[in-house]
Amino acid sequence: MMSEIPYEKIVNEDYIGKEINPINQQEIYKLAQQYSSDIIKDFKDEGINLLIVDPQRDFIDIEKGALPVKNAADDLKRIIRFIYDNISRLSSIYVTLDTHRYDSIFHSIMWRDYNNNPIPPFTEITLEKIENDEIIAVYDEDIQIDYIKKLKQQNSQNLMIWPYHCIYGSDGWLIDKQLSNMLLFFEASRKNYVNKILKGQDNFSEMYGVIRPEVRTEYTKEYDISWVYDIGNADKIYICGEAKDYCVYESVKQFCEVYCNDRDVTETINVMMNCSSAIGDNEECDKKYEELSKEHGIKLINI
Incomplete structure (x- = not known):
């Protein structure tokens, strides 16, 4: 049939x-x-x-x-x-x-580099990069950094910046x-x-x-x-x-x-x-x- x-x-x-x-x-x-x-x-x-x-x-x-x-x-x-x-x-x-949402933690708008440029897609956000001031949280520093710490504590993969999708x-x-x-x-x-x-x-x-x-x-x-x-x-x-x-x-x-x-x-x-x-x-x-x-x-x- x-x-x-x-x-x-x-x-x-x-x-x-x-x-x-x-x-x-x-x-x-x-x-x-x-x-x-x-x-x-x-x-x-x-x-x-x-x-x-x-x-x-x-x-x-x-x-x-x-x-x-x-x-x-x-x-x-x-x-x-x-x-x-x-x-x-x-x-x-x-x-x-x-x-x-466009302002999600894995989108560029939430992070900047030391020159105040948006972090490009396919960049990994690590605690070490934040501590070295290579990457700066721009929306809510406490929430964003705490999130990265929790990823590391539970041995999860690093946060990846994705294109807006x-x-x-x-x-x-x-x-x-x-x-x-x-x-x-x-x-x-x-x-x-x-x-x-x-x-x-x-x-x-x-x-x-x-x-x-x-x-x-x-x-x-x-x-x-x-x-x-x-x-x-x-x-x-x-x-x-x-x-x-x-x-x-x-x-x-x-x-x-x-x-x-x-x-x-x-x-x-x-x-x-x-x-x-x-x-x-x-x-x-x-x-x-x-x-x-x-x-x-x-x-x-x-x-």
Whole structure:
């Protein structure tokens, strides 16, 4: 039956990562209504949940994205096809959205060098640089320096200055438009809402993983993570998205931490390795996943 659903009327792969969407989304709703009864009739609840991490234009659009990840468009093609091929098998889909303010602690506006110039993107902020007056906190010195100290105390990675990205409500914050088309079709044909989870709204803490910020402070909000226990009830959890070495890795790691005493859950996690790409060294990134796999029993798969 799946072969009868016209994929090309839902998704135009040539426009993945592009600003323009050549497909009228109202037509997708009409198409979903046409096929809904057959898709629902064929649905077999196999307990399969899909988590897509940060599939947003700032990470996907190579030309205009603020922080484009190389090969992300190819990742999206496979993710979209996975949803299409399994539309009658997927129980639920969860999508996280990196959601920031321009005056976030990892943006240039918050830091200056000794010549009063903004700190450029991809600079690491360390306690040593601050103590040597190479980098100066310009918003709230006590809060910012305390944050850097806490990162060092808990042996976390250094604070990285990123380009302004995924600013709430901006074009770069939006889900890639071709994936959005497929998610609309899934929702309307299956009568099953796609769970969208905002993360990273705090301007005084980085939040790579979907469950908790890098550092908890009195200024960071409490995130509703009830969905983590809902998704944990699945027979199989598939995880993909961007970027493999930051938000996807930290999300998988945090899931493993939540369920560290329950391998019945961690062994259901399938990381879709060819549906996610790294910003940095891919081989080093893969080694970290292999360590998680050995420790918690997560599966590293290609689809």
